Amino acid sequence: MLADTDADGFVHVGDRFDDELRYLTRFSGPDRPYAFVYTGSEATATLCAPRLFHEQAQTEFIDRASDTTHRQVRTEQVGEPAGIRAVSTLQAAGISDGTILVPQQIPHDAALYLEQAGYELRSTDAVTVQRQQKTPAEIGCLRCVQQVTAAGMAQAEKILAESTEKNGVLRWSGAALTTEVLRRQINAILAQDGVQPAGNTVIGAGSSAADLHFTGVEEINAGETVLIDISPRGPHGYYGDMTRTFVVEGDGGWERRAYVAVEAALDAALRQLAPGVDAATVHEEAAAEIGAYGFPMVAEEGEIGFTHGTGHGVGLSLHEPPILSRETPLESGMVVTVEPGVYDPDRGGVRLEELVLITAAEPGYEILAPYPRSITPTHSR
Incomplete structure (x- = not known):
């Protein structure tokens, strides 16, 4: 997805009822917002999960993964909104500005946090398109x-x-x-x-x-x-x-x-x-x-x-x-x-x-x- 663009990362925020987020993470909980962040510079996928769901996130997001993407679970800043945690994850990856791809249905507050941190957002339907062909x-x-x-x-x-x-x-x-x-x-x-x-x-x-x-x-x-x-x-x-x-x-x-x-x-x-x-x-x-x-x-x-x-x-x-x-x-x-x-x-x-x-x-x-x-x-x- 990032390889075909000049974007620096991809971010989505949602909960377990968001089917696109579940597709990206295979994570089935909780019913409050969490973030998924992908950074192309290190080809790393990060799930910002609630601390009490760390073991579940480890199992569903990492242990059961069938691809070769480097994956990690972050439980820092659990009291902060998911959009802020996404910003922190991008910054930890050395991405302090640039273009970030987001799906159309990303929550408004998460988009605002990303924009306020200095990122330019660009909408993408790449995940929706990818979901059409099943593995x-x-x-x-x-x-x-x-x-x-x-x-x-x-x-x-x-x-x-x-x-x-x-x-x-x-x-x-x-x-x-x-x-x-x-x-x-x-x-x-x-x-x-x-x-x-x-x-x-x-x-x-x-x-x-x-x-x-x-x-x-x-x-x-x-x-x-x-x-x-x-x-x-x-x-x-x-x-x-x-x-x-x-x-x-x-x-x-x-x-x-x-x-x-x-x-x-x-x-x-x-x-x-x-x-x-x-x-x-x-x-x-x-x-x-x-x-x-x-x-x-x-x-x-x-x-x-x-x-x-x-x-x-x-x-x-x-x-x-x-x-x-x-x-x-x-x-x-x-x-x-x-x-x-x-x-x-x-x-x-x-x-x-x-x-x-x-x-x-x-x-x-x-x-x-x-x-x-x-x-x-x-x-x-």
């Missing part, structure tokens, strides 16, 4: 959490398959089956494998399946779409993401037609995936396929049709670049979702989603945790 270790993390995600989906499908209908309402284990019951059962599977639901288990039934982020409580009726979107976060910080849509005792009407259209759109989008392909092309192919089945290709949320982009990158953030509706060349090592959908606020929604790795090998992608697709739930997967 083998990152791919391993994503694959593991996606496998657990698939186990959660299997539990949901099993419950739906076991449910019975009474007066139009599905029943399971002696009671009415609701989206909340299904959500709790999925989350229990995730938790037993050490994966956190992170509040991202979205389940809609009937009209609420047209709500892209529904986490409320609805009784599940026979014949309506049940849309299940599971996006948990593993202990390493990486996310999984999978969506399936099921119908119990459907009559083969709107729900079946929408499912066929969405599955065709998913397959059409997957066929486009390969290094060098423009990401926007993937979205265009998916939308065209949905249009071919008579559904609106472009719709606003709350309208009938395809209301969102076809996919996005996944990593330490659930939604990160590349975005499949934007003109960005796909590259080997990128991990993206492919998730076309069709929605009708009065009838429900259908979405199918795969998490895929872009590869140089044919066919140009790999589904990280394959899971069967079927509108009718079955007992065993």
Whole structure:
């Protein structure tokens, strides 16, 4: 990053909720600001951690590092703001002035401390760009959490398959089956494998399946779409993401037609995936396929049709670049979702989603945790 510029260093300040900072440090705590400083003169990366977190910082930032960068943890000046500690680290490295690269989201006070110390700040998106191509270790993390995600989906499908209908309402284990019951059962599977639901288990039934982020409580009726979107976060910080849509005792009407259209759109989008392909092309192919089945290709949320982009990158953030509706060349090592959908606020929604790795090998992608697709739930997967 510094080698291609005339900058003297790089600084970022944030907390454990800052995914870019976690990418740089692999440090998972605390929830108050700390600083990361990289100095090109000595090729040294420094984590200014709170004193009580020194051992954790040593383990996560240094011991588990897989690169050859010289790393150190500093716990001096723990009572000072993170921006001041960053200035002190730069000065200790012999950098008393010059140009410092910072990400756009660096806190305002940290930027002021750096400027007041005499540094010229220059914004960079280098880390954001670098995050798009995953390392083998990152791919391993994503694959593991996606496998657990698939186990959660299997539990949901099993419950739906076991449910019975009474007066139009599905029943399971002696009671009415609701989206909340299904959500709790999925989350229990995730938790037993050490994966956190992170509040991202979205389940809609009937009209609420047209709500892209529904986490409320609805009784599940026979014949309506049940849309299940599971996006948990593993202990390493990486996310999984999978969506399936099921119908119990459907009559083969709107729900079946929408499912066929969405599955065709998913397959059409997957066929486009390969290094060098423009990401926007993937979205265009998916939308065209949905249009071919008579559904609106472009719709606003709350309208009938395809209301969102076809996919996005996944990593330490659930939604990160590349975005499949934007003109960005796909590259080997990128991990993206492919998730076309069709929605009708009065009838429900259908979405199918795969998490895929872009590869140089044919066919140009790999589904990280394959899971069967079927509108009718079955007992065993």
